[in-house]
Amino acid sequence: MTMGLIQVVVTLVIAGLLVKPIGVYLVKVFDYETTGLDRFFGPVERLIYRIIGVREKEAMGWKKYVSAILMSNFVMLILIYAIFRVQKYLPWNPDGIDNMPPALAFNTAISFITNTNWQAYSGENSLSYLSQMIAITFPMFTSAATGFALAIAFIRGLVARQNNLGNFYVDIVRSITRIFLPLSFIVALFLVFQGVPQTLHGAVDATTIDGVKQTITRGPVASLESIKHIGTNGGGYFGTNSAHPFENPTPLSNLMEILCMLLLPTALVYAFGVMIKNKRQGWSVFAAMGIMLLVFLSVVFVAEYNGTPALNAAGVHGNMEGKEVRFGISESALFTAVTTAATTGSVNNMHDSLTPMGGLVPLAEMMLNNVFGGKGVGLLNGLLYVILTVFICGLMVGRTPEFLGKKIESKEVKLASITLLIHPVIILVPTAIALFTPGAISSILNPGYHGISEVLYAFTSGAANNGSAFGGLTANTNFYNIAIGLVMLLGRYISIIAMLAIAGSFATKKMVAATSGTFRTDTPLFTGILVVIIAVIGALTFFPALALGPIAEHLGMFH
Structure with a gap:
């Protein structure tokens, strides 16, 4: 485990050194x-x-x-x-x-x-x-x-x-x-x-x-x-x-x-901070995303090294099921966390074979969809949460909701809310339909909680523009091909339209001078608040679905 941890740390350090020059x-x-x-x-x-x-x-x-x-x-x-x-x-x-x-x-x-x-x-x-x-x-x-x-x-x-x-x-x-x-x-x-x-x-x-x-x-x-x-x-x-x-x-x-x-x-x-001429703001958003990535990486890393009760009872330490020996547990866990944090979807191990809590990590990262994300997706979703956080904090403390010297008004909040709400809708509604459609249910090869996770993962992956999958779901059917295809379309283009509408609204606003009533968004305090609000909104939105899938499966193993 120690050697695996060193490999993970070295990889993250190299990635960190490349951030500024790129x-x-x-x-x-x-x-x-x-x-x-x-x-x-x-x-x-x-x-x-x-x-x-x-x-x-x-x-x-x-x-x-x-x-x-x-x-x-x-x-x-x-x-x-x-x-x-x-x-x-x-x-x-x-x-x-x-x-x-x-x-x-x-x-x-x-x-x-x-x-x-x-x-x-x-x-x-x-x-x-x-x-x-x-x-x-x-x-x-x-x-x-x-x-x-x-x-x-x-x-x-x-x-x-x-x-x-x-x-x-x-x-x-x-x-x-x-x-x-x-x-x-x-x-x-x-x-x-x-x-x-x-x-x-x-x-x-x-x-x-x-x-x-x-x-x-x-x-x-x-x-x-x-x-x-x-x-x-x-x-x-x-x-x-x-x-x-x-x-x-x-x-x-x-x-x-x-x-x-x-x-x-x-x-x-980092480029965002340079382009807005406020590097502290860029690092504030970077820190929030980095914290979430490290938390998720720690969960899947520990979960896979701890294995399951059945493996431990058999004297097997660590879960190597579905993993390549040439990579091992540590590199498989890191790849899992990174590929869903960056909405890539590439896999070097079978996510279906992860422990329940290990499998929860890629699901949760795709559900939040702002842990760095793909080119632009994670940053944009992160900034939408920034706008929402500034608005909420402004209401709570009676300060003017402003971001980068421009007032946040109802139009921006409504568009940000639409963008953030369409994501859970196109995940949870199709999942529910699939679980009540006989033809779709027959595609689930693993019954029980794990089967629910497989269907939930498929639509989450499509909505998040990720593309990775839990194995065990026969997705090449007319139902899933059409349903996931529509989810991918909606997940991509509704967000694009709403995000650019927000950008267009901000572009025509007048700059306002910062005052003592302006809530600063480039401080460690704001970074902490942003992480908490993302976690709370994500938990309130997706926890019931996760409770029926990986969480129930995890608890069932220890029953």
């Missing part, structure tokens, strides 16, 4: 000012703008920014769906993979355009190389860049003096050319160095030492794995995701994948 780089990318980077990236970007007909200097208000996101994403969604439906007739299909069925194609197209990457299929058996590259890897770039653009636009709105959130097309292009492509290229090379395949050749037949013939699937894996983690996407090339030795072969590749998941979500919080 955050500074992000500010340079999105401040629209001339820098030395323009010499290299500028010509390529200007060519792209010319091809797609974008005027680089054109400013967008929040409504125009929303329209650009929705239209571009809709067009890509249709194209992705079409590729899945006709992949049998397209090139780069050496293994002769058939077309994807309509409901599964619907679910998968939505999954990857929304950065959820929920997979109701096994990639090596269901997708051609062309589909893996164009309909899977490509939207990993665009969906990640959309999330980044949304976060940057929101930050601009908080400090703007007019309804100008930037230009969506410029933001998404700069995200891809200056952040995701360079980082993904470097990480892909490292993964190839560690043994991850990168080829367009088809599967190969091999004979084992026992004389048994085996078909070994391969393909352009490293390129997918790199953006999968850099973009906090999570969809695996293989069905077992990063537990597969071709996706995550060594402890070093495991370390790299964890660092990639944390890299941009943490750096973006």
